[in-house]
Amino acid sequence: MFSDNGAKVDIISASEIKDGIHKMQTTRIDVVISDFDLGPQNGIDFISRLKKQIQHSPITIFTGDQGPAIAKEALKAGIDYYYQKNGDPDFEKALLNTFIRQVVRWKQTEEAHQYAETNFRTIVEATEDSIYMIDRHYRYLFINKPHQKRLGIYGEEYESKMYKDLHSDDENRRFIASMSQVITHSNFYLEEYEKEGRFYYRKFIPIKYPSSSQILAVTVVSTDMTDRVRLEEEVAKGASLMTATLESTSDGIFVVDRAGKIINYNQKFLEMWYIPETVIDERDEEVLLAYLEDQLEDRDGFIEKVNWLRSNPERDAFDVLEFRDGRIFERMTLPQRLGGTIIGRVWSFRDVTEQRSTLGTLQITQANYRSVVESTGDSIFMVDNESCYIFMNSYHRRKLGDLADKYLEQRMRVMLPPGEDKRFDEAVSRVFSTKKMHMDELHWLGRDYIRRFSPVSDEESEVVRAVTVVLTDISERKAAEEEVKHSEERLKILFDHAPEAYFLTDIKGTFVDSNLAVTALTGFTKEDLHGRNIFTMGLIGTMHITKTAVLFARNALGKSTGPDEMKIRRKDGSEVYAEVVTYPIRIVDQSLVMTIARDITLRREAEKALKEREEQYRLLVNNANEGVFVLRGTTIIFSNPKASDILKRSSGELSGQDLMSWIHPDDIEGFKILIAEVASSGVVRAGHNIRIYNNTGEVRWLESGLVSIIWKDGPALLFLGNDVTDRKIAQDTVVQSNKKLNLLSSITRHDVLNQITILLAYLDLLKKKNKDEKLAPYIEKQVEATQAIRGQIVFTKEYQDVGVKAPQWQIVADKIHSAKDVRRCDFVTWDTSLEHLEIFADPLLEKVFLNLISNSLMHGEKVSRIHFSAVQQEGSLILVYEDDGVGIPDKEKRKIFEHGFGKNTGFGLFLSREILSITGLTITEKGKPGEGVRFEILVPAHMHRTA
Numbered sequence: 020m021f022s023d024n025g026a027k028v029d030i031i032s033a034s035e036i037k038d039g040i041h042k043m044q045t046t047r048i049d050v051v052i053s054d055f056d057l058g059p060q061n062g063i064d065f066i067s068r069l070k071k072q073i074q075h076s077p078i079t080i081f082t083g084d085q086g087p088a089i090a091k092e093a094l095k096a097g098i099d100y101y102y103q104k105n106g107d108p109d110f111e112k113a114l115l116n117t118f119i120r121q122v123v124r125w126k127q128t129e130e131a132h133q134y135a136e137t138n139f140r141t142i143v144e145a146t147e148d149s150i151y152m153i154d155r156h157y158r159y160l161f162i163n164k165p166h167q168k169r170l171g172i173y174g175e176e177y178e179s180k181m182y183k184d185l186h187s188d189d190e191n192r193r194f195i196a197s198m199s200q201v202i203t204h205s206n207f208y209l210e211e212y213e214k215e216g217r218f219y220y221r222k223f224i225p226i227k228y229p230s231s232s233q234i235l236a237v238t239v240v241s242t243d244m245t246d247r248v249r250l251e252e253e254v255a256k257g258a259s260l261m262t263a264t265l266e267s268t269s270d271g272i273f274v275v276d277r278a279g280k281i282i283n284y285n286q287k288f289l290e291m292w293y294i295p296e297t298v299i300d301e302r303d304e305e306v307l308l309a310y311l312e313d314q315l316e317d318r319d320g321f322i323e324k325v326n327w328l329r330s331n332p333e334r335d336a337f338d339v340l341e342f343r344d345g346r347i348f349e350r351m352t353l354p355q356r357l358g359g360t361i362i363g364r365v366w367s368f369r370d371v372t373e374q375r376s377t378l379g380t381l382q383i384t385q386a387n388y389r390s391v392v393e394s395t396g397d398s399i400f401m402v403d404n405e406s407c408y409i410f411m412n413s414y415h416r417r418k419l420g421d422l423a424d425k426y427l428e429q430r431m432r433v434m435l436p437p438g439e440d441k442r443f444d445e446a447v448s449r450v451f452s453t454k455k456m457h458m459d460e461l462h463w464l465g466r467d468y469i470r471r472f473s474p475v476s477d478e479e480s481e482v483v484r485a486v487t488v489v490l491t492d493i494s495e496r497k498a499a500e501e502e503v504k505h506s507e508e509r510l511k512i513l514f515d516h517a518p519e520a521y522f523l524t525d526i527k528g529t530f531v532d533s534n535l536a537v538t539a540l541t542g543f544t545k546e547d548l549h550g551r552n553i554f555t556m557g558l559i560g561t562m563h564i565t566k567t568a569v570l571f572a573r574n575a576l577g578k579s580t581g582p583d584e585m586k587i588r589r590k591d592g593s594e595v596y597a598e599v600v601t602y603p604i605r606i607v608d609q610s611l612v613m614t615i616a617r618d619i620t621l622r623r624e625a626e627k628a629l630k631e632r633e634e635q636y637r638l639l640v641n642n643a644n645e646g647v648f649v650l651r652g653t654t655i656i657f658s659n660p661k662a663s664d665i666l667k668r669s670s671g672e673l674s675g676q677d678l679m680s681w682i683h684p685d686d687i688e689g690f691k692i693l694i695a696e697v698a699s700s701g702v703v704r705a706g707h708n709i710r711i712y713n714n715t716g717e718v719r720w721l722e723s724g725l726v727s728i729i730w731k732d733g734p735a736l737l738f739l740g741n742d743v744t745d746r747k748i749a750q751d752t753v754v755q756s757n758k759k760l761n762l763l764s765s766i767t768r769h770d771v772l773n774q775i776t777i778l779l780a781y782l783d784l785l786k787k788k789n790k791d792e793k794l795a796p797y798i799e800k801q802v803e804a805t806q807a808i809r810g811q812i813v814f815t816k817e818y819q820d821v822g823v824k825a826p827q828w829q830i831v832a833d834k835i836h837s838a839k840d841v842r843r844c845d846f847v848t849w850d851t852s853l854e855h856l857e858i859f860a861d862p863l864l865e866k867v868f869l870n871l872i873s874n875s876l877m878h879g880e881k882v883s884r885i886h887f888s889a890v891q892q893e894g895s896l897i898l899v900y901e902d903d904g905v906g907i908p909d910k911e912k913r914k915i916f917e918h919g920f921g922k923n924t925g926f927g928l929f930l931s932r933e934i935l936s937i938t939g940l941t942i943t944e945k946g947k948p949g950e951g952v953r954f955e956i957l958v959p960a961h962m963h964r965t966a
Contacts, residue, residue, distance in 0.1 A: 036065045043069065048077045049123050052115075063089075066098050080119070149241040152226070155202065157182040157195065160236055190214070201225050201237050217245040266579060271368040274355060277332070279304040282363065286578055291348070291368055316341045328352060332361050340368075347372045398468075398490035399705060401475065406447050409485055412706055413722060413741050436463060446472050450486045460493075467494045520597070522614040526575050528553040528567075531611060540597065540618055542590030560586035560594065574603040574612045584619065595620045646721070646740040649730050653679040653694065656735065665721070665742050667714035678738070683710030683718060684894075684959045685939045693725055697736060701727045708743070720747045778805055826938045828857045829864055830966060831898065835887055838868035847872060849887035856889060858898070859962045861937045870927040871900050871954060879904025879952070894960040899953065906948040915944065938962060 031046065033039030043051070051069065053062040066079050079098045149166035153159060159177045167173060170185050183191040193212065200208045201223045208223040224238040265272060271288030275281050281302045289299060298310050308325060312318045321340065328336060333354055340348040348368045355363040398415035402408060411419075435443055439461065446457050450472045457472040468490045475485040520540040523532040530548040538544050541558060553559060559567050563585050570580045581600030588594050597616040604611050640647055646662035648655055658673045666673065666681065682690055686709040697704050705724035713719055721740035728737045782802050789795060832853040839847040858864065868887075875882045882904040890897045907915060914920045918929045928942075935942055939959055946953035 036068065039065070040069060040073070043073050043077070049126070050080060050119055051077050052080045052082060052119075054082050063093050063098075066093070080115075080122070082115075147243075149243075150238065151177075151241075152236050152238050153182060153198070154236045155234065157198065159185075166241070197221070197223055198237060202234055205232055205234060211244075217243060218248040220244045269369070269582065271370075272365065273307070274363055274365050275304045276363040277361070281307060286573075286580070288368065291370060314342055314344075316343055328364070332364070339371075345372070346370065347375050396492070399487065401485050401487050402447060403485050404447065404451050406444050410706060413743070415490070435461075439463075446470075447486050450474050451483045454481065454483055461490070463490075466492055467497045469493050520616040520618075522548075522553075522616065524553060524612050524614065526571065526610045526612060528571060528612075537616075540589075540595065540616060541587060547590070557588055560588060562586065570599075570601050571612060574601055575610070577603050579603065581615075585616070587616070596623050644741075646742070648673075648678065648738040648740070649728070650678060650694075650736040650738055651730070651733065653677050656730065662740070665713065665719055665740065666711070681712045683712070684961055686710050693723075694736060697725045697727050698734070705739075709740075711740075720744045775805055775808060824862045826859055826861050828859050828964070829862075830854070831856045831858055831887070831889075834865040835868050837865050838872055841869055842872050842876065844872060844876065844885065846883060847885045847887075850889060852889055853887060855966045856896075857964050857966050858896075858940075858958055859938055860940060861934045863934045867931040867934050867942075867956075868900075870931045874927060875902040875904055875952065881905065882951075896958040896963045898956040898958060900956070901946070901951060901953050903951045906946045906951050907944055908948050912944045916942070 031042055031048070033042055039051075042048075051066075053065050062082075069079065146163070147165055149169055150161075150163045151159060151166050152161040159180045159182065162170070162172075162177045167177070170177075172185070177185075182194055186194065197208055197210055202225075205225060205227075207225065210221050210223075212219055212221065220242045222240045222242075224240065225234045226236045226238060227234055265283070265285045266287075268285070269287065271285065271291040273281055273284035273288050281299070281304060284299065288294070292311055292314065294307070294310065298307060301307070308322075312321050315321050317340075324336065324338065328334065335351075335353045337349070337351050340350050342348070347370075349371050351367045351369075353365050354361045355365050396414065398412070398418055400408060400411035400415050442459070446459060450457050451474070454474050454476065456474070459470050461468045461470045471489045471491070473487045473489070474483040475487055476483050518536065520536040521534045522530065522537060524530050529552050530550065533543075533545050533548050535545075537548070541548075543558070548556075553567065554564060566583070567585065570583065573580050579600070579602045582598045583600075585597050585599050586594055587597050596619050598619045599614055599616045601615075602613045604613050640659050643659060643661055646665045647657075647659040648662055649657035655673050655676050655678055658670050660670075663670055663673065679687060679690070689707070690709055693704055693707055696702075703724065703726040707723045707725075709721050709723055710718050711721055720743050722743045723741075724737075724739035726737045728735055779802065782798060782805065786795070786798050786802075789798060832849055835847065835849050835853065872885060875885055879902055882902045884903045886901050888899045888901075890899060911920075916928050916932045920929075932942055935956060939962060941957045943955050943957075944952060945955055
């Protein structure tokens with residue numbers, strides 16, 4: 020029925036309601052046409068069931084010739100359209116055909132609109148951008164959720180809201196202005212703005228009537244671009260920083276990619292290599308390197324290194340280039356990486372010509388010889404928690420003079436100005452309590468000192484045992500600081516606002532302006548310089564006129580220069596040196612040159628002074644009253660005349676020798692530990708005493724100082740040795756005094772023993788006559804105590820002679836024989852080698868052998884053999900004493916040498932150990948229990964010899 024106008028329409032008929040509903044559930048139906056009269060049921064019931072059972076209900080058209088009541092009931096039941104029949108079938112068919120087409124088209128249009136609206140809302144709500152619609156009266160029509168979140172509103176709160184209701188006055192005015200642009204020009208509008216520290220990009224899109232250009236509303240899309248803006252700022256800042264860094268460095272730098280194309284360089288590189296613009300403009304590494312290699316002494320080595328780096332792009336390199344004109348450059352090159360990929364290579368060149376010829380050697384020399392002065396020029400002493408001297412170095416003793424020995428055991432306040440003793444005690448107490456270094460200043464004997472209090476702690480417990488005090492004389496420094504302070508006060512007004520001199524000139528060198536620091540540098544005031552020309556007024560030295568002109572020419576091309584050194588002639592005719600940097604600038608369309616100058620005259624004078632001080636330090640070392648050795652490891656690589664005098668060897672004989680070969684065996688291990696500690700920590704160690712043999716075999720005592728230094732481009736140790744042998748001799752004199760004291764002690768002991776004997780007799784008589792059993796235990800305790808006192812006094816007789824006489828060489832066999840005769844023991848034997856063996860020991864060595872024999876006879880129970888022998892061991896000697904008695908239990912092997920341990924007096928083996936330790940000998944027991952004792956006496960090398 021619809022073929023007349025070309026529409027393709029499929030018509031499906033149903034004979035009953037159930038069949039019709041089934042077909043609509045299985046087939047897509049656009050329009051349902053039902054008449055009111057359907058037999059047993061009417062069309063209204065059919066349409067009602069249809070609406071309930073079909074999810075996507077098609078368009079329903081109800082036909083009939085009933086009255087308005089039926090039509091109203093049908094519409095109420097949910098029918099979309101009611102078509103009234105008029106009786107003419109052909110006309111009704113044509114009219115119904117047209118009507119159906121229209122309603123289907125409306126339905127399809129409505130569904131398409133709903134679909135498009137759904138997609139639009141999904142996209143709008145899913146985006147992170149703020150999207151909202153405003154009508155011509157600035158009323159919100161729609162706001163998506165991201166924009167609601169930005170405004171702090173939710174749901175439909177925005178309905179009927181004006182833009183000004185949710186924004187500040189400034190934002191409202193800006194928004195109205197932007198909307199005016201859209202409405203006026205009938206086109207979209209873009210803008211950027213900032214709000215509360217964040218940046219936004221906003222686009223206004225007009226919504227127009229389809230049939231006219233009139234704008235209905237405006238859709239606004241606002242994008243937060245803060246991260247992008249900040250990223251762009253960081254990128255710009257990084258690029259600016261890289262450019263500034265590249266141009267501000269004093270090194271010449273250029274960068275090439277993997278293909279050999281030059282991608283970057285700085286002005287300093289061109290100046291250092293005198294590279295013309297025509298060469299660098301090629302941007303070709305091959306062309307550039309060909310130009311560079313012609314200036315070098317070792318052209319082939321330069322090319323070889325470049326080729327090696329091309330074959331090994333991942334490697335870096337450092338070397339020194341020598342030029343034909345005498346200049347010296349350091350060259351450093353590294354691969355340029357992006358992530359983990361090598362994308363090119365960076366070349367860096369530093370001009371070290373002057374540094375190599377002056378500063379390098381001078382700075383190392385200054386550091387080495389300054390270490391000599393610092394090691395010997397400070398007063399160093401150690402005190403306990405009562406501020407009593409424990410130790411003082413020779414420098415401090417010289418300061419105290421004859422009072423040094425007298426003060427060694429007295430309070431520190433005795434040696435301080437009035438009022439300083441309390442401050443000293445407080446500083447010592449603070450270090451003991453806090454375990455931290457304390458520093459203050461002291462004025463003493465007309466000099467100024469920095470005083471450093473440092474804790475001396477146990478390594479394991481960290482308990483502070485003493486405090487080391489170092490006095491450093493800073494009188495000259497304080498005087499210099501005072502002078503500098505006065506100078507700064509006089510110049511303070513000139514330099515408050517500008518520590519460096521700033522010259523502002525035009526491109527031809529005519530002064531436009533200057534600051535106050537310029538007057539201090541040149542002597543010319545701002546008025547003196549204004550309008551005058553830098554090239555004609557004589558401010559620049561004659562030798563630097565051409566160089567200055569080149570700098571201005573580069574500024575004319577827009578390139579900065581420097582730093583460069585210039586000689587400046589002051590207004591009074593004197594000359595100073597300045598380090599200058601220039602920058603091209605523009606002020607009010609005028610090209611100007613800003614020159615920044617720093618006075619470096621003092622630095623140049625200091626370089627000259629370094630050369631003079633090198634000779635001064637050399638004289639100081641050569642005339643020092645201490646032996647000065649420079650060691651690499653333990654090998655001597657330098658020594659001063661005093662060192663030769665101490666060791667009785669010339670400097671040539673000392674050079675290359677191992678210092679360790681002349682040190683006393685007992686001091687070798689301690690000296691090795693000292694060297695390792697200084698080498699690892701770099702700290703100064705002083706005040707250690709060691710013994711050393713000179714060329715004549717004489718033992719000399721040295722008070723040493725040790726510090727880590729750099730010597731001839733390598734690590735080394737500075738060893739200072741102060742000969743204190745005479746002081747040790749003085750200590751021996753004290754031993755002689757002790758002998759006299761021992762004599763007095765012997766007399767006193769004899770008298771005391773007589774009285775104890777009388778006391779014991781009376782106690783024995785009291786025991787016999789005592790009738791009170793309760794008093795018996797008390798009398799017995801008195802007897803035991805008196806016997807103990809007697810034993811201790813008897814021990815003092817044995818111990819008083821230990822260390823009184825100087826050690827001497829003694830034949831071992833003779834001393835054993837004497838001890839054997841005293842004990843009348845026939846089964847004591849010894850090796851024949853002991854007949855010629857001599858040991859350097861205390862004269863009481865015989866007492867040691869006698870104690871060993873006595874102990875075997877008293878405690879060995881079954882001893883029938885006692886034998887002495889000797890065994891060599893790595894330069895040392897082990898003297899062995901053995902018997903065949905019951906031996907000593909393992910748990911008592913270490914206790915037997917303790918004072919008071921044993922079954923008798925408990926003093927024998929303790930005394931033996933003390934006698935042997937005077938010359939560094941040690942004794943241990945290594946026998947097996949049940950098989951007899953085995954005492955081993957270890958005699959260090961140089962403490963035994965063959966007669």
